[in-house]
Amino acid sequence: MPEPAISSSRPRVLSGMRPTGKLHLGNYMGALKNWVKLQGQYECYFFIADWHALTSDYADPSQIAPNTMGVILDYLAAGLDPEKSVLFQQSRVLQHAELNLLLGMITPISWLERVPSYKEQQENLTNKDLSNIGFLGYPLLMASDILMYQPQFVPVGHDQTAHVELTREVARRFNQFYKLDGREVLPEPQVLLTPSPKLPGTDGRKMSKSYGNTIQLSDTEPEVRKKLKTMVTDPARVRRTDPGDPDKCPVGDLHKVFSTPETLAKVYDGCRSAGIGCIECKSWAADALVQLLQPIQDRRATFSESQAEEILEAGSNRARARAEQTMQEVRAAMQLVRVTEQPRKPVAIGGRLG
Ligand code: TRP
Ligand code: SF4
Numbered sequence: 001m002p003e004p005a006i007s008s009s010r011p012r013v014l015s016g017m018r019p020t021g022k023l024h025l026g027n028y029m030g031a032l033k034n035w036v037k038l039q040g041q042y043e044c045y046f047f048i049a050d051w052h053a054l055t056s057d058y059a060d061p062s063q064i065a066p067n068t069m070g071v072i073l074d075y076l077a078a079g080l081d082p083e084k085s086v087l088f089q090q091s092r093v094l095q096h097a098e099l100n101l102l103l104g105m106i107t108p109i110s111w112l113e114r115v116p117s118y119k120e121q122q123e124n125l126t127n128k129d130l131s132n133i134g135f136l137g138y139p140l141l142m143a144s145d146i147l148m149y150q151p152q153f154v155p156v157g158h159d160q161t162a163h164v165e166l167t168r169e170v171a172r173r174f175n176q177f178y179k180l181d182g183r184e185v186l187p188e189p190q191v192l193l194t195p196s197p198k199l200p201g202t203d204g205r206k207m208s209k210s211y212g213n214t215i216q217l218s219d220t221e222p223e224v225r226k227k228l229k230t231m232v233t234d235p236a237r238v239r240r241t242d243p244g245d246p247d248k249c250p251v252g253d254l255h256k257v258f259s260t261p262e263t264l265a266k267v268y269d270g271c272r273s274a275g276i277g278c279i280e281c282k283s284w285a286a287d288a289l290v291q292l293l294q295p296i297q298d299r300r301a302t303f304s305e306s307q308a309e310e311i312l313e314a315g316s317n318r319a320r321a322r323a324e325q326t327m328q329e330v331r332a333a334m335q336l337v338r339v340t341e342q343p344r345k346p347v348a349i350g351g352r353l354g
Contacts, residue, residue, distance in 0.1 A: 010041065010042050010043045011041075011042055011043070011151075011152040011153065012042060012043045012044075012045070012149060012150065012151040012152055012153075013038055013042045013043070013044050013045070013151050013152070013153045013154065013155055013192065014044075014045040014046075014047075014145070014146055014148075014149045014151040014154060014189075015031070015035060015045075015046055015047075015154055015155045015156055016046060016047040016048060016049045016090070016145060017031070017048065017049065017071060018048075018049045018050075018052045018053045019048050019049070019050050019053050019064055019067035019068040019070070019071045020053060020057075020067060020209060021063075021067055021070070021209050022067075022070050022074065022216045022217070022218055023070075023071060023074040023078075023216065023217050024207060024209065024214035024215055024216045024217065025199060025207060025214065025215045025216075025217070025289070026199050026201075026206070026207035026208065026214065027074075027217075028078060028217060028296075029196055029197060029199055029257070030157045030194055030196040030199070031155070031156070031157060031194055031196075032074075032075070032078040032079075032080070033078065034155055034194045034195075035078075035080060035085075035155060036078055036079040036080060038155060038192075039080070039081060039084040039085050040084075042153070044084065044085035044086065045085070045086045045088070045149050045151070045319060045322075046075065046080055046085050046086070046087055046088075047087070047088045047089065047090055047145070047319065048068050048071050048072060048075075048088075048089050048090060048312075049090050049142075049145065050064050050065075050068050050089060050090050050091045051090050051091055051096070051097075051141060052090070052138060052141060052142070053067070054134065055132070055134040055135045055137075055138050055141075056121075056125065056128055056130060056135060058132065058134065059128070068089060068312075069305060069308060069309070072087065072089075072308045072311065072312050073300055073303060073305075073308050074217050074218070074300075075087060076299065076300070076303050076308065076311070077217060077218075077296045077297065077299045077300035077303075078217065078296055078299075079296075079299065082311045082314070082315060086315050086318045086319050086322070087311060087312065087315040088312065088315040088316040088318070088319035089312050089315075089316050090145065092312070092313070092316035092319075092320070093148075093316055093319050093320045093323050094320075095148060095320065095323035095324060095326075095327050096141070096144050096145055096148060096323070097144075098327060099144040099147065099148055099323075099326075099327065099330065100137070100140060100141050100144040102330060102334060103140055103143060103144055103147075103170055103174065104137070104140060106170070106173050106174060106177060107140055107170055107173070109136075111166060111169065111170075112136050112137065112139060112140060112166075113136070115139050115162055115163065115166060116162055117138075117139075117159075117162065117163075118135075118136065118138075118139075121135075122135075139162075139163045139166045139167075140166075140170065142163050142166075142167065143163075143166060143167035143170045143171075146164070146167050146189055147167065147170070147171055147174075147186045147189070147326075148322075148323045148326050148327075149319075149322060149323070149326070150186065150187055150326060151189050152187070152189060152190065153189060153190055153191070153192040154167075154189050154190070154191055154192060155191075155192040155193075155194055156191060156192075156193070156194065157193075157194050157196055158193065158196075160191075161191050161193070164189065164190075164191045167188075167189065168188040168189065171186040171187065171188045171189075172188060174186050174333075178330075178333035178334050178335075179333060180329050180332055180333040185326075185329045185330060185333045186326075186330075197256070197257045198253060199253070199254075199257060200250035200253050200254065201213025201214055201215075201250075202214075202215070202227050202228075202230060202231045202232070202250075203231075203232055204231075204232040204250040215227055215289065217293065217296055217297075217300075218297065218300065219293065220297075221290050224286050224289050224290055224293065225283070225286045225290075228251070228282045228283070228285055228286040228289075229279070229282060231250060231251055231282060232250055233249050233250070233251055233278045233282075234246075234248045234249035234252070234271075235248075236248065237249075237271075237274075237278065240274070240277050240278075241274050242274060243271070243272050243273060243274045244271045244272070244274070244278075245271065245272065246267050246268055246271050246272075249271070251278070251281060251282055251285050252267060252271070254285045254288075254289070255267050255281075255284070255285055255288070258285070258288035258289060258292060259284065259285065259288045260288075263284050263288070266284075267281055267284070
């Protein structure tokens with residue numbers, strides 16, 4: 001398998017997801033689909049942030065490893081290509097922990113406390129004690145993930161922009177304190193905002209794992225059809241003879257994202273005139289979803305778990321080599337090694353501790 005070049009002239013991007021469970025249509029439309037497109041134009045690093053999952057799931061980590069396997073399979077199924085992108089697992093690249101520690105020296109605690117998701121999550125996830133250092137440090141670990149690859153862009157959704165902003169502030173502070181031969185070591189990355197359509201879940205709220213209202217990338221056709229059958233509709237349409245409005249209906253929103261213009265026209269006409277029933281309308285939405293998911297599931301079936309494991313290991317080796325380049329600059333800039341010294345060579349290629 002030809003390996004993607006570590007250094008290339010294409011601008012670099014990095015992004016990742018926590019392995020919290022099977023990926024769903026919201027993850028696909030909001031991130032993965034866009035990442036797949038980026039593979040042609042950018043030097044891409046996409047990873048699975050398993051340490052980040054541990055910041056909140058530390059009391060029961062049993063699902064993190066199986067979920068990591070599930071997410072790499074979902075990545076591959078969606079079309080991320082290990083020949084084009086470096087696909088890796090955070091915990092296999094120990095350099096992330098080193099950079100996290102070093103950046104911790106220069107990051108004021110108040111910067112982390114004022115990240116909006118910090119207080120929000122602490123208040124919302126009341127079933128978990130989130131007063132641990134790991135959870136407070138979540139955004140700093142994320143800054144380490146990002147700055148490690150010196151990327152120009154971080155393709156994320158709107159919910160992650162505050163984290164990238166913090167990353168920029170940390171980079172700026174690092175560059176003020178430390179330079180290497182007068183040059184800045186950690187460039188400030190920019191958000192590459194993923195345009196994502198409003199995607200409702202089966203209960204009409206935003207599709208999200210925490211609401212249990214998702215359609216998963218691995219859902220079979222019968223599962224998709226069953227989920228659609230119980231999906232909420234325009235509340236004004238109680239009886240078959242009542243006209244409805246697709247603009248006030250979550251099923252209508254699905255049609256807007258996934259159906260052809262012809263089907264969409266039939267939905268608007270039929271719904272507003274009570275010419276179609278919701279059951280029929282939902283079956284058309286299910287058709288569109290099944291059509292979208294089919295090639296994803298076909299591709300998933302071409303990968304075994306052991307192949308996925310090999311891809312993750314090979315990608316992590318590549319990521320580690322690139323990470324080590326940055327760390328040599330960081331260590332030298334922070335005068336942990338004498339600048340005149342030869343940079344340390346990575347040890348034991350192939351081992352996890354390289
Ligand atoms: N916080 C991100 C999320 O929940 C996951 C993540 C961790 C990430 N490190 C990152 C995303 C670095 C982009 C870049 O989705
Ligand atoms: Fe919603 Fe379709 Fe029923 Fe109209 S016909 S209310 S768009 S499910």
